Amino acid sequence: MTELATVVFAAEAGAHLLDAPRSTRFSSFQRRFDEAAYLRDLSARGIAWIARSDVSFPRRLAEIHDPPPGIFVRSRTALSLEGLPTVAIVGARACSSYGMAVATELGRELAAAGVVVVSGLARGVDAAAHRGALQSGTTLAVLGCGIDRDYPRAHAVLAGEITQRGWIVSEYPPGVEPAPWRFPARNRIVAGLAQATVVVEARERSGALITADLALDEGREVLAVPGEITSQLSRGTNALLRLGATPVTCAADVLDVLGVEPPPAPEPAVLGEPLRAIRSVVADGSVGADAIVRRTGLAAGTVAAALAELELLGLVTQSDGLYREVMGRT
Amino acid sequence: MLARTITHALVGIDPRRVEVEAHLQQGLPSFAIVGLADRACQEAKERVRSGISSAELEWPTKRRITVNLAPAALRKEGSGFDLPIALAVLAASYQLPAEALDGHAAFGELALDGRLRPVPGALVAAEGARRSGLTHLVCAAESGPEVALAGVEPVGVRHLADAVAYLRGERDPPELPPPDDDFETLAGVPDLADVRGQERARRALEIAAAGAHNLLLAGPPGTGKTMLARRLPGILPLLDDESSLEATRIHSVSGVLAPGTGLVRVPPFRAPHHSASAAALIGGGVGSPRPGEASLAHHGVLFLDELPEFQRPVLEALRQPLEDGIVTVIRVGGRAVFPARFQVVGAMNLCPCGGRGDGAAQCQCTPERVQRYREKLSRALLDRFDLVLTVPRPRANDLAGAPGEASGPVRERVLRARRNLRERPPRRDPAADDLLTRAVERLPLSGRGRARVARVASTIAALADAATVEAEHLAEALSYRAPAELVE
Numbered sequence: 001m002t003e004l005a006t007v008v009f010a011a012e013a014g015a016h017l018l019d020a021p022r023s024t025r026f027s028s029f030q031r032r033f034d035e036a037a038y039l040r041d042l043s044a045r046g047i048a049w050i051a052r053s054d055v056s057f058p059r060r061l062a063e064i065h066d067p068p069p070g071i072f073v074r075s076r077t078a079l080s081l082e083g084l085p086t087v088a089i090v091g092a093r094a095c096s097s098y099g100m101a102v103a104t105e106l107g108r109e110l111a112a113a114g115v116v117v118v119s120g121l122a123r124g125v126d127a128a129a130h131r132g133a134l135q136s137g138t139t140l141a142v143l144g145c146g147i148d149r150d151y152p153r154a155h156a157v158l159a160g161e162i163t164q165r166g167w168i169v170s171e172y173p174p175g176v177e178p179a180p181w182r183f184p185a186r187n188r189i190v191a192g193l194a195q196a197t198v199v200v201e202a203r204e205r206s207g208a209l210i211t212a213d214l215a216l217d218e219g220r221e222v223l224a225v226p227g228e229i230t231s232q233l234s235r236g237t238n239a240l241l242r243l244g245a246t247p248v249t250c251a252a253d254v255l256d257v258l259g260v261e262p263p264p265a266p267e268p269a270v271l272g273e274p275l276r277a278i279r280s281v282v283a284d285g286s287v288g289a290d291a292i293v294r295r296t297g298l299a300a301g302t303v304a305a306a307l308a309e310l311e312l313l314g315l316v317t318q319s320d321g322l323y324r325e326v327m328g329r330t
Numbered sequence: 331m332l333a334r335t336i337t338h339a340l341v342g343i344d345p346r347r348v349e350v351e352a353h354l355q356q357g358l359p360s361f362a363i364v365g366l367a368d369r370a371c372q373e374a375k376e377r378v379r380s381g382i383s384s385a386e387l388e389w390p391t392k393r394r395i396t397v398n399l400a401p402a403a404l405r406k407e408g409s410g411f412d413l414p415i416a417l418a419v420l421a422a423s424y425q426l427p428a429e430a431l432d433g434h435a436a437f438g439e440l441a442l443d444g445r446l447r448p449v450p451g452a453l454v455a456a457e458g459a460r461r462s463g464l465t466h467l468v469c470a471a472e473s474g475p476e477v478a479l480a481g482v483e484p485v486g487v488r489h490l491a492d493a494v495a496y497l498r499g500e501r502d503p504p505e506l507p508p509p510d511d512d513f514e515t516l517a518g519v520p521d522l523a524d525v526r527g528q529e530r531a532r533r534a535l536e537i538a539a540a541g542a543h544n545l546l547l548a549g550p551p552g553t554g555k556t557m558l559a560r561r562l563p564g565i566l567p568l569l570d571d572e573s574s575l576e577a578t579r580i581h582s583v584s585g586v587l588a589p590g591t592g593l594v595r596v597p598p599f600r601a602p603h604h605s606a607s608a609a610a611l612i613g614g615g616v617g618s619p620r621p622g623e624a625s626l627a628h629h630g631v632l633f634l635d636e637l638p639e640f641q642r643p644v645l646e647a648l649r650q651p652l653e654d655g656i657v658t659v660i661r662v663g664g665r666a667v668f669p670a671r672f673q674v675v676g677a678m679n680l681c682p683c684g685g686r687g688d689g690a691a692q693c694q695c696t697p698e699r700v701q702r703y704r705e706k707l708s709r710a711l712l713d714r715f716d717l718v719l720t721v722p723r724p725r726a727n728d729l730a731g732a733p734g735e736a737s738g739p740v741r742e743r744v745l746r747a748r749r750n751l752r753e754r755p756p757r758r759d760p761a762a763d764d765l766l767t768r769a770v771e772r773l774p775l776s777g778r779g780r781a782r783v784a785r786v787a788s789t790i791a792a793l794a795d796a797a798t799v800e801a802e803h804l805a806e807a808l809s810y811r812a813p814a815e816l817v818e
């Protein structure tokens with residue numbers, strides 16, 4: 001059992017190791033290393049360790065060509081992905097409000113169908129996908145730094161919610177600082193854990209495309225959300241589509257690829273006025289509240305209340321002050 | 331011969347009694363001011379000498395003149411001592427009857443030609459006079475209305491010669507112009523009628539006014555955030571007598587009271603620039619501590635435009651006034667406490683370049699830059715805003731919003747809502763409770779967030795004249811919660 005010693009040694013040496021090195025430095029480290037004490041310390045901090053040789057190590061991750069020696073897990077519940085459909089949702093950190101809304105809705109609808117939504121806890125699309133998934137199910141975040149770090153720090157609250165209702169995973173032991181070279185390595189785990197990878201918005205040559213490439217290398221399915229052809233943020237995704245990635249127009253497209261039955265459609269909510277009138281304005285395209293006021297002739301307060309109710313019903317989402325209809329609910 | 335006048339020095343916004351003693355003795359001609367006077371105060375010598383000559387009065391030559399400002403331990407700042415010094419010298423040289431100064435305090439600056447200039451803090455000086463048991467305050471004519479507020483009879487004069495004539499009993503004090511009434515008070519205040527469209531933001535502004543809620547407006551530049559904020563004072567109730575006196579005192583000391591005006595009746599509107607220092611915002615400065623923008627906004631509106639561009643320590647410094655309604659300024663010479671109970675309107679772009687939320691522009695910011703920009707708003711600060719609104723830039727074909735309702739009727743509704751909240755605060759309907767529970771399950775809504783939504787819902791019900799908070803009121807309140815992208 002040298003896996004734990006390997007990752008701790010690698011962290012101290014600032015290296016990235018997949019297997020125990022044959023060096024005297026490592027041998028002497030291994031003699032000094034008290035695995036039992038280390039594990040006790042981890043568990044006192046609520047962190048579990050799953051070695052690659054462990055039966056509970058995620059099977060799909062073990063199948064990639066460069067699996068990590070093991071993974072650290074921070075969660076209230078033991079990690080078990082066996083038999084669960086898993087999808088990675090990745091995309092630009094500086095995404096548009098469209099990308100944010102799509103990622104949230106995909107996360108939510110896929111999680112509602114029982115899919116574990118995997119992403120990298122980064123800003124933008126990643127965080128939106130995690131948040132969406134937490135609304136209706138569970139999610140898994142892969143860190144590119146030590147398992148004890150909430151990176152980026154701005155997502156500390158989100159990370160807390162994920163440990164309550166999902167899992168945070170890293171191949172790096174506590175104390176490893178975030179470093180740019182570790183993020184591509186993190187992406188291979190995101191892609192490796194998932195049956196399929198959905199790219200929501202990506203610039204050319206961006207990290208999300210690296211994840212897509214890694215997924216393709218492992219023979220996993222890659223899907224992409226179409227975007228406006230004029231937007232930089234759609235260059236990457238539209239290029240993927242041209243190369244043959246499956247287009248995503250709603251959550252059902254993804255479930256189809258996974259072979260997962262979509263959950264029974266909820267009873268279509270019977271909307272009274274003014275909700276129905278407002279919803280039909282929103283259905284014409286993203287729109288600000290003032291424009292809705294002008295098109296419906298309703299009072300601003302009435303429109304605000306109706307929009308909040310439509311949001312609660314999951315029929316409408318808002319970002320940067322624009323309201324848009326939730327996909328696939330017509 | 332020795333003569334004495336009474337005046338008051340300002341320590342923060344408090345008056346301290348100062349006795350000005352002029353002592354004329356035989357000896358080599360000289361003029362000295364003793365008693366911890368600062369430079370502006372030392373310069374009084376030139377102004378007093380020149381002013382007395384210009385008033386065709388006699389400067390006592392061939393005398394050794396000593397002016398003592400007592401108590402000596404109190405630091406004397408500024409030019410308000412000119413008039414009391416001049417009057418003391420005149421009395422000591424028998425140019426004024428000695429008893430003429432009984433019951434009178436004096437406060438004002440002299441120009442070299444003997445004209446009287448108003449000095450900041452006349453209201454506080456007058457309150458000091460009243461506490462000292464004095465009935466009259468000789469001051470610049472412009473200070474008259476302020477002095478009258480303190481319950482002291484102002485003797486507002488334009489020239490030292492007029493003051494002397496009055497004290498010699500040769501003429502009555504000049505009449506004061508009548509104070510403005512409320513209607514005129516609101517005359518120059520910006521009106522909501524100027525705002526086209528912006529229906530949602532106008533509604534939020536009305537709710538903010540009715541419930542005294544802090545409001546944060548986020549959106550790309552040019553969406554009228556500043557224009558709206560400036561219109562908040564015009565829909566707030568005018569200040570009652572006590573509040574008005576508190577605000578006036580601070581404005582008086584800071585020298586921002588327009589000359590000749592009386593009480594500050596319209597809630598003040600202060601808009602410090604984002605480069606403002608903590609001292610400028612909460613008070614401080616060299617010498618006697620001065621109130622900052624937070625206190626100038628007391629009982630009014632503090633508008634923080636470009637909120638994330640403020641220095642972090644400056645924003646942190648705002649926490650005490652936001653919590654306690656006061657600021658404490660610690661000085662070498664002790665602490666000064668200034669009232670600072672204000673309503674905040676914050677404004678910010680959605681990203682540093684301003685492109686976000688603007689359909690016509692592409693945001694050029696890196697995610698790190700956007701994040702750093704938003705992280706400047708600590709969770710603690712964001713928690714202070716009951717209403718958060720994202721205002722997108724209107725599209726070209728949406729621009730033609732109707733001309734807006736004027737401030738007058740909005741203000742009527744605000745006043746009625748405030749009365750409702752005071753006299754019969756609405757209870758929450760079970761349907762509203764259900765909705766809130768559903769919202770907590772569905773939305774990232776903290777405990778504090780939940781309390782904020784409930785507060786705003788009460789205000790909305792009060793605006794609707796409803797006896798209970800209905801589900802619809804609660805739903806509307808939910809729409810003003812901070813969006814996820816700002817919360818994290």
Ligand SMILES: [Zn+2]
Pocket residue numbers: 681682683684685686692693694695
């Ligand atoms: Zn930008």
